[in-house]
Amino acid sequence: MTDAEPAGADEGVAGKRILVVEDEMIIAMLIEDILTDMGATVVGPAARVARAMDLLGTEDVDAALLDVNLAGETTTAVAEELRRRGIPFAFATGYGVSGLPAGFSGQPFLQKPFQERDLSQVMAQVLA
Template sequence: MLIEDMLLDCGATVVGPAGSVAQAMKALEGQDIDGALLDVNLGGEKSFPVADALTERGVRFVFSTGYGEAGVIDRYPNARTLQKPFMPADLERALAHLAAAR
């Protein structure tokens, strides 16, 4: 909820939150998404299928994780990783990066 509030404060429209890969995939259906913030761990599952679906659609994303870039950077070398816990300014920079990439 805190991250959702931070996103809203940054002017983002929030689709979700999703607590599992299945919920996240369902949330993508019929949505025109400009960018995404993906927690690497969704209910004990890696969010990589969601990242793959976004990549297929040409949607840029930033991973959020408390475990560092290990396992992420090898699979998604061009994706940014936001290390948890993060400050609102860190999130703002990540969103600015997504907006600039459009």
């Protein structure tokens, strides 16, 4: 894919079940490929908030990556449910910290566009 990862970079991700909430199919497929290569199992991806909530109700999830905006629908409800359950997560956004929902400014986030290394680092941070 892209740059080589330092040894051990994927240890925290391998074996984990990661919920992916992303409405852009190509980006969702890229995230899924990267996470799978890192040894994770992808739950989803979910392109809508309702689907993400359904998956949270039926699947075991160790962590999540949430696009902030799904075709005009924010993922704040999903983030609140993850927080309530104590499931670690990061947002994905092209707007930086200013694009995060109110009350989540300290949450880890993946800046779009991203490289494989960036996703690996954010997920390691989330799962640390």
